[in-house]
Amino acid sequence: MKPSTPVAFHTSWKSWLSLQQPSLAAKMKYSSPWKSMEAFVTVRHRDEEIEMTRMAVRFELEDMNMRPDPEPLLTEMIHAAAYRDNTVGLDRFCPVENIEKMDRNILHSYLKNYYTPDRMVLAGVGIEHEQLVECARKYLVGVNPVWGSAKSKDIDRSVAQYTGGIIKVEKDMSNVSLGPTPIPELTHIMIGLESCSFLEDDFIPFAVLNMMMGGGGSFSAGGPGKGMFTRLYLNVLNRHHWMYNATSYHHSYEDTGLLCIHASADPKQVREMVEILTKEFVLMSGTVGEVELERAKTQLKSMLMMNLESRPVIFEDVGRQVLATSTRKLPHELCDLIDNVKAGDIKRVVTKMLRNKPAVAALGDLTELPTYEHIQAALSSKDGQLPRVYRFFR
Structure with missing residues (x-):
C-alpha cells in the first residue's frame, strides 16, 4: 500500500x-x-x-x-x-x-x-x-491483512440497468404495533422513477426537487423548518385527513438514481391514495413558483450547513466524495450550485424522469391496489388520473 x-x-x-x-x-x-x-x-x-x-x-x-x-x-x-x-x-x-x-x-x-x-x-x-x-x-504500509494480499479477481463492475416494475407483498399489518394504543392497520405504497447519478449535473436539481416535495407523517408537529410548506404537506396531508404518511426520498448512486414517494393509508383508500401520488408526480412538471423554489433551495442549504457542523459528518462527507469523485466540493461550492437551480431545470429533469417506466412497491392489504398498467398510464397522462374502472358488484 x-x-x-x-x-x-x-x-x-x-x-x-x-x-x-x-x-x-x-x-x-x-x-x-x-x-x-x-x-x-x-x-x-x-x-x-x-x-x-x-x-x-x-x-x-x-x-x-x-x-x-x-x-x-x-x-x-x-x-x-x-x-x-x-x-x-x-x-x-x-x-x-x-x-x-x-x-x-x-x-x-x-x-x-x-x-x-x-x-x-x-x-x-x-x-x-x-x-x-x-x-x-x-x-498501514506493509501490513499484511489476514485475508491475504493476492490480487482480487471477482469484482462485480456491472452498471445498473433500470427496468421498472412492481413488487407486491400481501401482509397482515394489523398486528405490527402491539400495545395499549396500536396504530391502525395500514397499506404502504412506494412509487418511484429513475432520476440520475450523483456524478451528473442534474443531481443538484433533483436534490432541490426532493426538498420541494418533502412531506412526512400526519402526526408530525413543527413549523416551516420541518417542511410544513412542502408540496406533500400542502397538497396531500393537509387535504386528505386519512393519509397517514407521504414522504419523498431520493436515492442516488454512481450510475443511476431513484426518486420515490412513500405513502400510507387505510386499505380501503389504496386506489385513491395511488391516484393522489400519480397526480403529484405529474404536477412536478408544471409551474414551479419562485417562492417555493427559493424556500426549497434555502432548506437544502440549511440542512447541508447544519449537518457539516458535526465533525463525524464532515469526515463522512470527505470520505464519500473523494471515494466517489476523487475530489471534494466545499460547502460554498455546493451552495453556489444550489443557488443556480432555476424553475426550468426542475421542469426539465421531471419531464425526462416521467418518460421512464415506474417502479412500484406495495405492502399490506392490496385488495384495492390498481394494476401496474393503470399506474403507468396515470403517470403518462396530463392530469395523473387513473383510468376509470367500472364494477357491477361492490
Whole structure:
C-alpha cells in the first residue's frame, strides 16, 4: 500500500470500526486508533464471533419485519422493482437461508476482493496533514491483512440497468404495533422513477426537487423548518385527513438514481391514495413558483450547513466524495450550485424522469391496489388520473 493510498479513518474511530467488527471495537476501547486500524486488518475471525454475528443478523431480520415503520423494507422492495435482478436491485439484507452459509472463508474472500487500497479513502478531520501521512506510513504500509494480499479477481463492475416494475407483498399489518394504543392497520405504497447519478449535473436539481416535495407523517408537529410548506404537506396531508404518511426520498448512486414517494393509508383508500401520488408526480412538471423554489433551495442549504457542523459528518462527507469523485466540493461550492437551480431545470429533469417506466412497491392489504398498467398510464397522462374502472358488484 502506498502512503498516498486512501483508507477510511476518523477521530471517532470506534463508531466506524464497530460497523466492521463490533467485538473488536469493544476490545480496543483503550487502544490508539491507529493501532486499532492495524489490528483490524490482522484480526482473526473466530468461530464464536461469526456465530454471534449470525444471531444478530437473525434478530435484525425478524425486527425489520415486525416494526411499525416499514420504510427499510419498502426501500428494499422499490429497488428490487426498479432494478430487477441486477446491481442495486439485488438483496441488500441477507436472506435467512444464507445466514448459515456465511463462514470465515466467505468473509475472507469478500474482504480480499473489496477491501483493497484502490477502493479505500484515508480521511482525517482535526489532524495535521503531515501527521496523517506519517501515521499511515507507520501503521498501514506493509501490513499484511489476514485475508491475504493476492490480487482480487471477482469484482462485480456491472452498471445498473433500470427496468421498472412492481413488487407486491400481501401482509397482515394489523398486528405490527402491539400495545395499549396500536396504530391502525395500514397499506404502504412506494412509487418511484429513475432520476440520475450523483456524478451528473442534474443531481443538484433533483436534490432541490426532493426538498420541494418533502412531506412526512400526519402526526408530525413543527413549523416551516420541518417542511410544513412542502408540496406533500400542502397538497396531500393537509387535504386528505386519512393519509397517514407521504414522504419523498431520493436515492442516488454512481450510475443511476431513484426518486420515490412513500405513502400510507387505510386499505380501503389504496386506489385513491395511488391516484393522489400519480397526480403529484405529474404536477412536478408544471409551474414551479419562485417562492417555493427559493424556500426549497434555502432548506437544502440549511440542512447541508447544519449537518457539516458535526465533525463525524464532515469526515463522512470527505470520505464519500473523494471515494466517489476523487475530489471534494466545499460547502460554498455546493451552495453556489444550489443557488443556480432555476424553475426550468426542475421542469426539465421531471419531464425526462416521467418518460421512464415506474417502479412500484406495495405492502399490506392490496385488495384495492390498481394494476401496474393503470399506474403507468396515470403517470403518462396530463392530469395523473387513473383510468376509470367500472364494477357491477361492490
